[in-house]
Amino acid sequence: MAAPLLLSDLYMYPVKSLGGIRVTEAAVEARGLRHDRRWLIVNERNQFMTQRQTAAMAHLKVASAYNGFLLSHQARPDLLPLFVPFEATPEKTLFATIWDDMVFAWRARPECDEWLSEALGQPSKLVYMSDMVRRDVEPEHNPEGQLVSFADGYPFLLIGQESLGELNTRLAEPVGMDRFRPNLVFSGGQPFGEDAWHDFRVGEVPFRAVRGCGRCILTTIDQQTARKNPHGEPLRTLASYRSQGSKNKVLFGQNVTGPGQGTLRVGDVISVDSFKS
Incomplete structure:
Protein backbone atom coordinates (compact mmCIF):
# COMPACT_ATOMS: atom_id res chain seq x y z
CA MET A 1 0.00 0.00 0.00
CA ALA A 2 1.40 3.39 -0.99
CA ALA A 3 2.31 5.83 1.78
CA PRO A 4 -0.18 8.71 2.15
CA LEU A 5 0.59 12.17 0.90
CA LEU A 6 1.33 14.37 3.91
CA LEU A 7 2.02 18.06 4.38
CA SER A 8 5.59 17.84 5.67
CA ASP A 9 6.61 21.52 5.84
CA LEU A 10 5.01 24.95 5.85
CA TYR A 11 6.93 28.13 5.08
CA MET A 12 5.90 31.76 5.06
CA TYR A 13 8.10 34.58 3.83
CA PRO A 14 7.23 37.91 5.49
CA VAL A 15 9.42 39.89 3.06
CA LYS A 16 9.56 39.01 -0.61
CA SER A 17 12.92 37.47 -1.62
CA LEU A 18 14.22 37.18 1.95
CA GLY A 19 14.42 34.03 4.03
CA GLY A 20 11.38 32.12 5.20
CA ILE A 21 10.03 31.10 8.58
CA ARG A 22 9.23 27.43 9.04
CA VAL A 23 5.93 27.04 10.91
CA THR A 24 3.85 24.09 12.09
CA GLU A 25 0.49 25.79 11.54
CA ALA A 26 -0.67 28.62 9.30
CA ALA A 27 -3.91 30.41 8.48
CA VAL A 28 -4.99 30.64 4.84
CA GLU A 29 -6.13 34.10 3.73
CA ALA A 30 -7.20 35.73 0.47
CA ARG A 31 -3.59 36.42 -0.64
CA GLY A 32 -1.97 33.23 0.64
CA LEU A 33 -0.67 32.22 4.04
CA ARG A 34 -1.17 34.87 6.72
CA HIS A 35 1.77 37.34 6.70
CA ASP A 36 3.31 35.78 3.57
CA ARG A 37 5.10 38.32 1.35
CA ARG A 38 3.11 41.29 2.62
CA TRP A 39 6.38 43.28 2.89
CA LEU A 40 8.52 44.28 -0.08
CA ILE A 41 11.91 45.96 -0.47
CA VAL A 42 12.05 48.63 -3.19
CA ASN A 43 14.89 50.75 -4.54
CA GLU A 44 15.09 54.52 -4.82
CA ARG A 45 12.82 54.40 -7.89
CA ASN A 46 10.24 52.38 -5.91
CA GLN A 47 10.88 49.29 -8.04
CA PHE A 48 10.86 45.90 -6.34
CA MET A 49 14.15 44.28 -5.40
CA THR A 50 14.87 40.55 -5.40
CA GLN A 51 17.87 38.26 -5.21
CA ARG A 52 17.79 38.04 -9.00
CA GLN A 53 19.56 41.41 -9.17
CA THR A 54 20.75 41.74 -5.54
CA ALA A 55 22.16 38.40 -4.40
CA ALA A 56 23.28 40.00 -1.12
CA MET A 57 19.64 39.85 -0.01
CA ALA A 58 20.33 36.18 0.81
CA HIS A 59 22.46 37.40 3.74
CA LEU A 60 19.35 38.83 5.39
CA LYS A 61 17.76 36.31 7.73
CA VAL A 62 14.24 36.34 9.11
CA ALA A 63 13.27 35.01 12.54
CA SER A 64 9.99 34.90 14.43
CA ALA A 65 9.24 37.53 17.05
CA TYR A 66 6.14 38.50 19.00
CA ASN A 67 3.65 40.10 16.56
CA GLY A 68 6.36 40.44 13.94
CA PHE A 69 9.79 39.26 12.87
CA LEU A 70 13.48 40.09 13.25
CA LEU A 71 15.80 40.89 10.35
CA SER A 72 19.49 40.20 10.81
CA HIS A 73 22.54 40.20 8.55
CA GLN A 74 24.48 36.97 8.89
CA ALA A 75 27.73 38.55 7.65
CA ARG A 76 27.38 41.84 9.56
CA PRO A 77 27.24 41.23 13.33
CA ASP A 78 27.71 44.98 13.80
CA LEU A 79 24.18 45.50 12.46
CA LEU A 80 21.84 44.85 15.36
CA PRO A 81 18.71 42.84 14.49
CA LEU A 82 15.78 44.93 13.31
CA PHE A 83 12.24 44.29 14.55
CA VAL A 84 9.47 44.64 11.96
CA PRO A 85 5.78 44.20 12.87
CA PHE A 86 3.66 41.91 10.73
CA GLU A 87 1.50 44.89 9.77
CA ALA A 88 2.28 48.54 9.02
CA THR A 89 0.29 51.73 9.57
CA PRO A 90 -0.78 54.12 6.77
CA GLU A 91 1.23 57.12 7.97
CA LYS A 92 3.27 57.36 4.77
CA THR A 93 2.51 55.79 1.40
CA LEU A 94 3.93 55.32 -2.08
CA PHE A 95 3.28 53.41 -5.29
CA ALA A 96 5.60 50.41 -5.69
CA THR A 97 6.24 48.64 -8.98
CA ILE A 98 6.36 44.84 -8.99
CA TRP A 99 6.62 43.22 -12.43
CA ASP A 100 3.83 44.82 -14.49
CA ASP A 101 1.83 45.96 -11.46
CA MET A 102 1.90 49.30 -9.68
CA VAL A 103 0.72 48.78 -6.11
CA PHE A 104 -0.31 51.28 -3.46
CA ALA A 105 1.81 50.51 -0.38
CA TRP A 106 2.38 51.73 3.16
CA ARG A 107 5.86 52.79 4.26
CA ALA A 108 7.69 51.17 7.14
CA ARG A 109 9.34 53.18 9.92
CA PRO A 110 12.31 55.32 8.73
CA GLU A 111 14.73 53.19 10.77
CA CYS A 112 13.72 50.17 8.66
CA ASP A 113 14.77 51.96 5.47
CA GLU A 114 18.02 53.07 7.10
CA TRP A 115 18.81 49.54 8.28
CA LEU A 116 18.11 47.98 4.89
CA SER A 117 20.08 50.65 3.00
CA GLU A 118 23.09 49.95 5.21
CA ALA A 119 22.65 46.17 4.99
CA LEU A 120 22.33 46.11 1.19
CA GLY A 121 24.74 48.95 0.40
CA GLN A 122 22.20 50.89 -1.67
CA PRO A 123 19.15 53.08 -1.03
CA SER A 124 16.32 50.76 -0.03
CA LYS A 125 12.81 51.14 1.35
CA LEU A 126 10.47 48.69 3.05
CA VAL A 127 6.79 48.80 2.09
CA TYR A 128 3.66 46.89 3.11
CA MET A 129 0.59 45.65 1.22
CA SER A 130 -2.60 46.42 3.14
CA ASP A 131 -5.88 44.53 2.89
CA MET A 132 -7.26 47.44 0.85
CA VAL A 133 -5.00 46.62 -2.11
CA ARG A 134 -6.23 44.37 -4.90
CA ARG A 135 -3.51 42.60 -6.87
CA ASP A 136 -4.89 39.80 -9.05
CA VAL A 137 -3.40 36.51 -10.11
CA GLU A 138 -2.62 36.57 -13.84
CA PRO A 139 -6.01 36.95 -15.59
CA GLU A 140 -5.69 34.11 -18.11
CA HIS A 141 -5.38 31.60 -15.25
CA ASN A 142 -7.70 33.28 -12.78
CA PRO A 143 -11.43 32.74 -13.43
CA GLU A 144 -12.17 32.85 -9.69
CA GLY A 145 -10.63 36.32 -9.22
CA GLN A 146 -7.90 35.13 -6.85
CA LEU A 147 -5.65 37.69 -5.15
CA VAL A 148 -1.91 37.57 -4.55
CA SER A 149 0.44 39.42 -2.20
CA PHE A 150 3.90 40.59 -3.31
CA ALA A 151 4.66 37.03 -4.45
CA ASP A 152 5.66 36.78 -8.11
CA GLY A 153 2.27 35.67 -9.38
CA TYR A 154 0.42 33.15 -7.21
CA PRO A 155 -0.56 32.93 -3.55
CA PHE A 156 0.98 29.47 -2.95
CA LEU A 157 3.86 27.37 -4.26
CA LEU A 158 3.75 23.59 -3.80
CA ILE A 159 6.73 21.20 -4.11
CA GLY A 160 7.10 17.49 -3.32
CA GLN A 161 10.03 16.23 -1.27
CA GLU A 162 10.41 13.42 -3.80
CA SER A 163 10.86 15.96 -6.59
CA LEU A 164 13.75 17.62 -4.78
CA GLY A 165 15.21 14.21 -3.94
CA GLU A 166 15.13 13.17 -7.59
CA LEU A 167 16.82 16.41 -8.66
CA ASN A 168 19.54 15.92 -6.07
CA THR A 169 20.41 12.49 -7.51
CA ARG A 170 21.47 14.35 -10.66
CA LEU A 171 23.59 17.02 -8.94
CA ALA A 172 27.22 16.80 -7.84
CA GLU A 173 26.28 18.89 -4.79
CA PRO A 174 22.73 18.47 -3.44
CA VAL A 175 20.69 21.61 -2.78
CA GLY A 176 18.12 22.36 -0.10
CA MET A 177 14.47 23.22 -0.50
CA ASP A 178 15.27 26.84 0.38
CA ARG A 179 16.54 27.35 -3.19
CA PHE A 180 12.94 27.07 -4.40
CA ARG A 181 11.00 29.02 -1.74
CA PRO A 182 7.84 26.88 -1.46
CA ASN A 183 4.96 27.48 0.94
CA LEU A 184 3.66 23.92 0.92
CA VAL A 185 5.99 20.90 0.94
CA PHE A 186 4.65 17.36 0.97
CA SER A 187 6.02 13.86 1.37
CA GLY A 188 4.92 10.73 -0.46
CA GLY A 189 4.08 10.01 -4.07
CA GLN A 190 6.37 9.94 -7.07
CA PRO A 191 8.89 12.61 -8.14
CA PHE A 192 7.05 15.41 -9.95
CA GLY A 193 3.72 13.73 -9.32
CA GLU A 194 2.36 17.17 -8.40
CA ASP A 195 2.69 18.20 -12.07
CA ALA A 196 -0.53 16.31 -12.80
CA TRP A 197 -2.58 17.57 -9.84
CA HIS A 198 -5.50 19.91 -10.40
CA ASP A 199 -7.90 20.03 -7.43
CA PHE A 200 -6.54 18.79 -4.12
CA ARG A 201 -7.18 19.19 -0.39
CA VAL A 202 -4.77 19.65 2.50
CA GLY A 203 -6.78 18.33 5.41
CA GLU A 204 -10.16 19.85 4.60
CA VAL A 205 -8.81 22.97 2.85
CA PRO A 206 -9.27 22.93 -0.95
CA PHE A 207 -6.60 24.13 -3.39
CA ARG A 208 -6.06 24.18 -7.14
CA ALA A 209 -2.73 23.58 -8.88
CA VAL A 210 -2.86 25.99 -11.82
CA ARG A 211 0.43 25.61 -13.65
CA GLY A 212 4.09 24.76 -13.25
CA CYS A 213 6.41 27.35 -11.72
CA GLY A 214 9.05 28.67 -14.10
CA ARG A 215 12.41 28.91 -12.33
CA CYS A 216 15.07 31.58 -12.64
CA ILE A 217 18.63 32.45 -11.65
CA LEU A 218 17.60 32.85 -8.01
CA THR A 219 17.78 29.05 -7.67
CA THR A 220 21.54 29.23 -8.30
CA ILE A 221 22.17 31.40 -5.21
CA ASP A 222 23.34 29.61 -2.07
CA GLN A 223 21.04 30.91 0.64
CA GLN A 224 23.74 30.54 3.30
CA THR A 225 26.59 32.31 1.48
CA ALA A 226 24.74 34.52 -1.06
CA ARG A 227 27.10 33.20 -3.76
CA LYS A 228 25.91 32.15 -7.20
CA ASN A 229 26.88 28.69 -8.36
CA PRO A 230 29.62 29.16 -11.02
CA HIS A 231 28.12 26.37 -13.12
CA GLY A 232 24.56 27.63 -12.93
CA GLU A 233 23.34 24.74 -10.82
CA PRO A 234 20.75 23.49 -10.12
CA LEU A 235 19.08 25.48 -12.92
CA ARG A 236 21.38 24.03 -15.55
CA THR A 237 20.50 20.45 -14.64
CA LEU A 238 16.80 21.23 -14.32
CA ALA A 239 16.87 22.79 -17.79
CA ASN A 255 1.66 27.52 -8.68
CA VAL A 256 -1.46 27.12 -6.57
CA THR A 257 -4.58 29.10 -5.69
CA GLY A 258 -6.62 28.59 -2.54
CA PRO A 259 -9.99 29.19 -0.87
CA GLY A 260 -9.07 32.34 1.05
CA GLN A 261 -9.73 30.77 4.44
CA GLY A 262 -8.85 27.75 6.54
CA THR A 263 -5.98 26.44 8.66
CA LEU A 264 -3.10 24.20 7.62
CA ARG A 265 -1.03 22.03 9.94
CA VAL A 266 2.11 20.03 9.30
CA GLY A 267 1.04 16.40 9.15
CA ASP A 268 -2.25 17.09 7.36
CA VAL A 269 -3.21 14.41 4.84
CA ILE A 270 -3.33 15.56 1.22
CA SER A 271 -6.05 14.19 -1.07
CA VAL A 272 -5.93 14.69 -4.84
CA ASP A 273 -9.47 15.10 -6.20
CA SER A 274 -8.78 15.69 -9.90
CA PHE A 275 -5.93 15.80 -12.37
CA LYS A 276 -5.05 18.14 -15.19
CA SER A 277 -6.42 17.11 -18.57
Whole structure:
Protein backbone atom coordinates (compact mmCIF):
# COMPACT_ATOMS: atom_id res chain seq x y z
CA MET A 1 0.00 0.00 0.00
CA ALA A 2 1.40 3.39 -0.99
CA ALA A 3 2.31 5.83 1.78
CA PRO A 4 -0.18 8.71 2.15
CA LEU A 5 0.59 12.17 0.90
CA LEU A 6 1.33 14.37 3.91
CA LEU A 7 2.02 18.06 4.38
CA SER A 8 5.59 17.84 5.67
CA ASP A 9 6.61 21.52 5.84
CA LEU A 10 5.01 24.95 5.85
CA TYR A 11 6.93 28.13 5.08
CA MET A 12 5.90 31.76 5.06
CA TYR A 13 8.10 34.58 3.83
CA PRO A 14 7.23 37.91 5.49
CA VAL A 15 9.42 39.89 3.06
CA LYS A 16 9.56 39.01 -0.61
CA SER A 17 12.92 37.47 -1.62
CA LEU A 18 14.22 37.18 1.95
CA GLY A 19 14.42 34.03 4.03
CA GLY A 20 11.38 32.12 5.20
CA ILE A 21 10.03 31.10 8.58
CA ARG A 22 9.23 27.43 9.04
CA VAL A 23 5.93 27.04 10.91
CA THR A 24 3.85 24.09 12.09
CA GLU A 25 0.49 25.79 11.54
CA ALA A 26 -0.67 28.62 9.30
CA ALA A 27 -3.91 30.41 8.48
CA VAL A 28 -4.99 30.64 4.84
CA GLU A 29 -6.13 34.10 3.73
CA ALA A 30 -7.20 35.73 0.47
CA ARG A 31 -3.59 36.42 -0.64
CA GLY A 32 -1.97 33.23 0.64
CA LEU A 33 -0.67 32.22 4.04
CA ARG A 34 -1.17 34.87 6.72
CA HIS A 35 1.77 37.34 6.70
CA ASP A 36 3.31 35.78 3.57
CA ARG A 37 5.10 38.32 1.35
CA ARG A 38 3.11 41.29 2.62
CA TRP A 39 6.38 43.28 2.89
CA LEU A 40 8.52 44.28 -0.08
CA ILE A 41 11.91 45.96 -0.47
CA VAL A 42 12.05 48.63 -3.19
CA ASN A 43 14.89 50.75 -4.54
CA GLU A 44 15.09 54.52 -4.82
CA ARG A 45 12.82 54.40 -7.89
CA ASN A 46 10.24 52.38 -5.91
CA GLN A 47 10.88 49.29 -8.04
CA PHE A 48 10.86 45.90 -6.34
CA MET A 49 14.15 44.28 -5.40
CA THR A 50 14.87 40.55 -5.40
CA GLN A 51 17.87 38.26 -5.21
CA ARG A 52 17.79 38.04 -9.00
CA GLN A 53 19.56 41.41 -9.17
CA THR A 54 20.75 41.74 -5.54
CA ALA A 55 22.16 38.40 -4.40
CA ALA A 56 23.28 40.00 -1.12
CA MET A 57 19.64 39.85 -0.01
CA ALA A 58 20.33 36.18 0.81
CA HIS A 59 22.46 37.40 3.74
CA LEU A 60 19.35 38.83 5.39
CA LYS A 61 17.76 36.31 7.73
CA VAL A 62 14.24 36.34 9.11
CA ALA A 63 13.27 35.01 12.54
CA SER A 64 9.99 34.90 14.43
CA ALA A 65 9.24 37.53 17.05
CA TYR A 66 6.14 38.50 19.00
CA ASN A 67 3.65 40.10 16.56
CA GLY A 68 6.36 40.44 13.94
CA PHE A 69 9.79 39.26 12.87
CA LEU A 70 13.48 40.09 13.25
CA LEU A 71 15.80 40.89 10.35
CA SER A 72 19.49 40.20 10.81
CA HIS A 73 22.54 40.20 8.55
CA GLN A 74 24.48 36.97 8.89
CA ALA A 75 27.73 38.55 7.65
CA ARG A 76 27.38 41.84 9.56
CA PRO A 77 27.24 41.23 13.33
CA ASP A 78 27.71 44.98 13.80
CA LEU A 79 24.18 45.50 12.46
CA LEU A 80 21.84 44.85 15.36
CA PRO A 81 18.71 42.84 14.49
CA LEU A 82 15.78 44.93 13.31
CA PHE A 83 12.24 44.29 14.55
CA VAL A 84 9.47 44.64 11.96
CA PRO A 85 5.78 44.20 12.87
CA PHE A 86 3.66 41.91 10.73
CA GLU A 87 1.50 44.89 9.77
CA ALA A 88 2.28 48.54 9.02
CA THR A 89 0.29 51.73 9.57
CA PRO A 90 -0.78 54.12 6.77
CA GLU A 91 1.23 57.12 7.97
CA LYS A 92 3.27 57.36 4.77
CA THR A 93 2.51 55.79 1.40
CA LEU A 94 3.93 55.32 -2.08
CA PHE A 95 3.28 53.41 -5.29
CA ALA A 96 5.60 50.41 -5.69
CA THR A 97 6.24 48.64 -8.98
CA ILE A 98 6.36 44.84 -8.99
CA TRP A 99 6.62 43.22 -12.43
CA ASP A 100 3.83 44.82 -14.49
CA ASP A 101 1.83 45.96 -11.46
CA MET A 102 1.90 49.30 -9.68
CA VAL A 103 0.72 48.78 -6.11
CA PHE A 104 -0.31 51.28 -3.46
CA ALA A 105 1.81 50.51 -0.38
CA TRP A 106 2.38 51.73 3.16
CA ARG A 107 5.86 52.79 4.26
CA ALA A 108 7.69 51.17 7.14
CA ARG A 109 9.34 53.18 9.92
CA PRO A 110 12.31 55.32 8.73
CA GLU A 111 14.73 53.19 10.77
CA CYS A 112 13.72 50.17 8.66
CA ASP A 113 14.77 51.96 5.47
CA GLU A 114 18.02 53.07 7.10
CA TRP A 115 18.81 49.54 8.28
CA LEU A 116 18.11 47.98 4.89
CA SER A 117 20.08 50.65 3.00
CA GLU A 118 23.09 49.95 5.21
CA ALA A 119 22.65 46.17 4.99
CA LEU A 120 22.33 46.11 1.19
CA GLY A 121 24.74 48.95 0.40
CA GLN A 122 22.20 50.89 -1.67
CA PRO A 123 19.15 53.08 -1.03
CA SER A 124 16.32 50.76 -0.03
CA LYS A 125 12.81 51.14 1.35
CA LEU A 126 10.47 48.69 3.05
CA VAL A 127 6.79 48.80 2.09
CA TYR A 128 3.66 46.89 3.11
CA MET A 129 0.59 45.65 1.22
CA SER A 130 -2.60 46.42 3.14
CA ASP A 131 -5.88 44.53 2.89
CA MET A 132 -7.26 47.44 0.85
CA VAL A 133 -5.00 46.62 -2.11
CA ARG A 134 -6.23 44.37 -4.90
CA ARG A 135 -3.51 42.60 -6.87
CA ASP A 136 -4.89 39.80 -9.05
CA VAL A 137 -3.40 36.51 -10.11
CA GLU A 138 -2.62 36.57 -13.84
CA PRO A 139 -6.01 36.95 -15.59
CA GLU A 140 -5.69 34.11 -18.11
CA HIS A 141 -5.38 31.60 -15.25
CA ASN A 142 -7.70 33.28 -12.78
CA PRO A 143 -11.43 32.74 -13.43
CA GLU A 144 -12.17 32.85 -9.69
CA GLY A 145 -10.63 36.32 -9.22
CA GLN A 146 -7.90 35.13 -6.85
CA LEU A 147 -5.65 37.69 -5.15
CA VAL A 148 -1.91 37.57 -4.55
CA SER A 149 0.44 39.42 -2.20
CA PHE A 150 3.90 40.59 -3.31
CA ALA A 151 4.66 37.03 -4.45
CA ASP A 152 5.66 36.78 -8.11
CA GLY A 153 2.27 35.67 -9.38
CA TYR A 154 0.42 33.15 -7.21
CA PRO A 155 -0.56 32.93 -3.55
CA PHE A 156 0.98 29.47 -2.95
CA LEU A 157 3.86 27.37 -4.26
CA LEU A 158 3.75 23.59 -3.80
CA ILE A 159 6.73 21.20 -4.11
CA GLY A 160 7.10 17.49 -3.32
CA GLN A 161 10.03 16.23 -1.27
CA GLU A 162 10.41 13.42 -3.80
CA SER A 163 10.86 15.96 -6.59
CA LEU A 164 13.75 17.62 -4.78
CA GLY A 165 15.21 14.21 -3.94
CA GLU A 166 15.13 13.17 -7.59
CA LEU A 167 16.82 16.41 -8.66
CA ASN A 168 19.54 15.92 -6.07
CA THR A 169 20.41 12.49 -7.51
CA ARG A 170 21.47 14.35 -10.66
CA LEU A 171 23.59 17.02 -8.94
CA ALA A 172 27.22 16.80 -7.84
CA GLU A 173 26.28 18.89 -4.79
CA PRO A 174 22.73 18.47 -3.44
CA VAL A 175 20.69 21.61 -2.78
CA GLY A 176 18.12 22.36 -0.10
CA MET A 177 14.47 23.22 -0.50
CA ASP A 178 15.27 26.84 0.38
CA ARG A 179 16.54 27.35 -3.19
CA PHE A 180 12.94 27.07 -4.40
CA ARG A 181 11.00 29.02 -1.74
CA PRO A 182 7.84 26.88 -1.46
CA ASN A 183 4.96 27.48 0.94
CA LEU A 184 3.66 23.92 0.92
CA VAL A 185 5.99 20.90 0.94
CA PHE A 186 4.65 17.36 0.97
CA SER A 187 6.02 13.86 1.37
CA GLY A 188 4.92 10.73 -0.46
CA GLY A 189 4.08 10.01 -4.07
CA GLN A 190 6.37 9.94 -7.07
CA PRO A 191 8.89 12.61 -8.14
CA PHE A 192 7.05 15.41 -9.95
CA GLY A 193 3.72 13.73 -9.32
CA GLU A 194 2.36 17.17 -8.40
CA ASP A 195 2.69 18.20 -12.07
CA ALA A 196 -0.53 16.31 -12.80
CA TRP A 197 -2.58 17.57 -9.84
CA HIS A 198 -5.50 19.91 -10.40
CA ASP A 199 -7.90 20.03 -7.43
CA PHE A 200 -6.54 18.79 -4.12
CA ARG A 201 -7.18 19.19 -0.39
CA VAL A 202 -4.77 19.65 2.50
CA GLY A 203 -6.78 18.33 5.41
CA GLU A 204 -10.16 19.85 4.60
CA VAL A 205 -8.81 22.97 2.85
CA PRO A 206 -9.27 22.93 -0.95
CA PHE A 207 -6.60 24.13 -3.39
CA ARG A 208 -6.06 24.18 -7.14
CA ALA A 209 -2.73 23.58 -8.88
CA VAL A 210 -2.86 25.99 -11.82
CA ARG A 211 0.43 25.61 -13.65
CA GLY A 212 4.09 24.76 -13.25
CA CYS A 213 6.41 27.35 -11.72
CA GLY A 214 9.05 28.67 -14.10
CA ARG A 215 12.41 28.91 -12.33
CA CYS A 216 15.07 31.58 -12.64
CA ILE A 217 18.63 32.45 -11.65
CA LEU A 218 17.60 32.85 -8.01
CA THR A 219 17.78 29.05 -7.67
CA THR A 220 21.54 29.23 -8.30
CA ILE A 221 22.17 31.40 -5.21
CA ASP A 222 23.34 29.61 -2.07
CA GLN A 223 21.04 30.91 0.64
CA GLN A 224 23.74 30.54 3.30
CA THR A 225 26.59 32.31 1.48
CA ALA A 226 24.74 34.52 -1.06
CA ARG A 227 27.10 33.20 -3.76
CA LYS A 228 25.91 32.15 -7.20
CA ASN A 229 26.88 28.69 -8.36
CA PRO A 230 29.62 29.16 -11.02
CA HIS A 231 28.12 26.37 -13.12
CA GLY A 232 24.56 27.63 -12.93
CA GLU A 233 23.34 24.74 -10.82
CA PRO A 234 20.75 23.49 -10.12
CA LEU A 235 19.08 25.48 -12.92
CA ARG A 236 21.38 24.03 -15.55
CA THR A 237 20.50 20.45 -14.64
CA LEU A 238 16.80 21.23 -14.32
CA ALA A 239 16.87 22.79 -17.79
CA SER A 240 18.20 19.52 -19.22
CA TYR A 241 14.99 17.65 -18.43
CA ARG A 242 12.39 20.07 -17.06
CA SER A 243 12.10 22.60 -19.91
CA GLN A 244 8.65 22.91 -21.45
CA GLY A 245 6.73 25.04 -23.93
CA SER A 246 7.81 27.32 -26.75
CA LYS A 247 9.78 29.50 -24.34
CA ASN A 248 11.53 26.51 -22.73
CA LYS A 249 10.52 27.50 -19.22
CA VAL A 250 12.30 25.43 -16.58
CA LEU A 251 9.54 24.10 -14.33
CA PHE A 252 9.85 22.98 -10.73
CA GLY A 253 6.88 23.06 -8.36
CA GLN A 254 3.27 24.09 -8.89
CA ASN A 255 1.66 27.52 -8.68
CA VAL A 256 -1.46 27.12 -6.57
CA THR A 257 -4.58 29.10 -5.69
CA GLY A 258 -6.62 28.59 -2.54
CA PRO A 259 -9.99 29.19 -0.87
CA GLY A 260 -9.07 32.34 1.05
CA GLN A 261 -9.73 30.77 4.44
CA GLY A 262 -8.85 27.75 6.54
CA THR A 263 -5.98 26.44 8.66
CA LEU A 264 -3.10 24.20 7.62
CA ARG A 265 -1.03 22.03 9.94
CA VAL A 266 2.11 20.03 9.30
CA GLY A 267 1.04 16.40 9.15
CA ASP A 268 -2.25 17.09 7.36
CA VAL A 269 -3.21 14.41 4.84
CA ILE A 270 -3.33 15.56 1.22
CA SER A 271 -6.05 14.19 -1.07
CA VAL A 272 -5.93 14.69 -4.84
CA ASP A 273 -9.47 15.10 -6.20
CA SER A 274 -8.78 15.69 -9.90
CA PHE A 275 -5.93 15.80 -12.37
CA LYS A 276 -5.05 18.14 -15.19
CA SER A 277 -6.42 17.11 -18.57
